[in-house]
Amino acid sequence: MDEEVAVVTLNRPAKRNAIDEATLAALDAVFSALPREARAVVLTGAGPHFCAGLDLKEHHDKERTAVDFMRVCQRWHSTFDKIQYGGIPVVAALHGAVVGGGLELAAATHVRVADPSTYFALPEGQKGIFTGGGATVRVARIITPGRMVEMMLTGRVLDARAGKGLGLAHEIAAPGESLRAAMVLAKRVAKNAALSNYAMVTSISRIADMSATDGMFAESLMAAVVQTGGEVQTRLGAFVDKSLAKVTPEQVAG
Structure with missing residues (x-):
């Protein structure tokens, strides 16, 4: 580790x-x-x-x-x-x-x-x-x-x-x-929120297998789970009070 x-x-x-x-x-x-x-x-x-x-x-x-x-x-x-x-x-x-x-x-x-x-x-x-x-x-x-x-x-x-x-x-x-x-x-x-990482790696490929209607429903379900998790309020609060860095052009990868 x-x-x-x-x-x-x-x-x-x-x-x-x-x-x-x-x-x-x-x-x-x-x-x-x-x-x-x-x-x-x-x-x-x-x-x-x-x-x-x-x-x-x-x-x-x-x-x-x-x-x-x-x-x-x-x-x-x-x-x-x-x-x-x-x-x-x-x-x-x-x-x-x-x-x-x-x-x-x-x-x-x-x-x-x-x-x-x-x-x-x-x-x-x-x-x-x-x-x-x-x-x-x-x-x-x-x-x-x-x-x-x-x-x-x-x-x-x-x-x-x-x-x-x-x-x-x-x-x-x-x-x-x-x-x-x-x-x-x-x-x-x-360093990402663990629940966000979990959602990304377990959901996106599966949603790609679904019809558009089913995929959007599944996306909304996962978003509801992630966006009501305990860590989200802390991270969103940090963004609102500007202690969490915004995305900027300087972060563009080569």
Whole structure:
């Protein structure tokens, strides 16, 4: 923990942090029981890569029926749901490979900071497999389904700048600085009202699944919960008496 920010690190650098069943179980356990004092999380990978995706050796060595593998995919889905919808903002510090299942994992986070070394790809077509960790929902919503199909068909690899242009990263840090930059952002996020953060990370993606009428109703319900919470009066009072800084042009990000 660092100032209410929990740091979660994928730690299989010799395997480019490829996700095997043990790693998936560890991620599930961590995001099922984050420390109560954690107001934000930074997710990163040890070594030169964030995550190169599914551990293909384990996949190759294990005999699975179609039903077996469907259950594996559903474990990925439920684990990544805990990241996306767990109520605590998650900032990803990306570097090196963010490929296949690694891109599916990154897409479940809320803010993504890339190192210039970062590259994105969905090489499943070349390997004779198909995405199973949620890319058809999470990644396709970020870059559009058509662009995801193109990436998979062609095996196109996107560098950090191209990935940022599509929304796969929200900013690019200086070389070697993605973890530091992610920590700065996570500490800023941790200073927000906890209930506001919870509403943002649990509601917006779900509302995007709804019809316009249902979405606006759900938005009003969440606004009613947040805007009548105990912390809101203190923060709004600070804004009214001018002790809370207003948004200004000087705050514009580069």
